[in-house]
Amino acid sequence: MILTLLIRSDISPASTCKAVTATQTSSSNDSITSPPITTTTSLTSTQPTSTLHTSTSITVSSCEFVTVHTHLHTGQYSVLKSVKENEAHVVNIKGSKDQIYTIRIKEKHNEIRAAEIYNQTVFKIPFEWLKPCTVYTVSVDDCKLSGNNIFTSSKKVETLKKTVVTSVTDNEVCLKGEFTGIQWDLTECVEITEQNSCAHTHTVVLDTCNYTMNVALPPVKPQINFKKTIPSQFEWMNKPERCNAALLNINCINNENSK
16 A cells, blocks of 8 residues: 655644745747746745746745555464364464455465465365475465464375376476375476486475385486497497486487488
C-alpha cells in the first residue's frame, strides 16, 4: 500500500496549504516562441511573491508532498502438524474468509510452490509438493507470522518401491522414486561423470536422511574410434573402469554420398 502525505512545517497552523501559479510575460513586445519554463519552490508564509519580467511560468507552493510506503497485514498465520493425517502439515490463517491468501513454500530460500486459497483459513500442504526428510519454510503474503513457519516434511519411514528413469540426455539422467505409501516428490537429475558411469545405485542426500535408488546409470558419452579393417573394429576411447565394453551396442548406418 502507498500513502501520500501532505506535510507543511514552514507556516503557522492557522494558515491553509494551497498552491499559487503566477505567469508574467516580458515587457518587451518581441515574439517569444520557446515554451515557458515551470519551476516549483517552497516559500514561507512571509515570503513575498516576486515580480517577474521574463517569460516564466512559476508555481509558488508552501506545501510539500511526501510519499510513504507502508505494508498492511490482513491476518496472522502459523504452520502446524495435522492431527488427522500422519506426516501432514497445515497452514493455519487467522483472518477473513473473504480474503484471497497466497501461500509460498520455500526450500533453502528457493520458492518451490505457491498457491492461492479463498474462503478457507486452513490449508493442508500436499505431499506431492514435498520431498521426504526435507526442511521447508512457509510464508503467506500480507500476513504476519504468529507462530512457527518452519517444518520438516517427514522422517524416513519407508523404502522406495522402485525407481523410474524419466529422461536421459548425453550428460544427464533424471530419476523419480516411487513409494508404496505416501507419494513424496523424490526426483533428482544426475550429471553423468566418469566416477558414476555404469553405477547400479544412486543415493539421494536429503536434510535428515538419505534414499538409495536402485538404477543402472548410463556411461558418459562414448568416444568411439573406428578402424577401417575387415572385419570393422571399434575402440571405446573413454571407457570408464566400471563399464563393460561388451554391453555397448553399436549400430552402423550406411549413408551413401549424394550429389
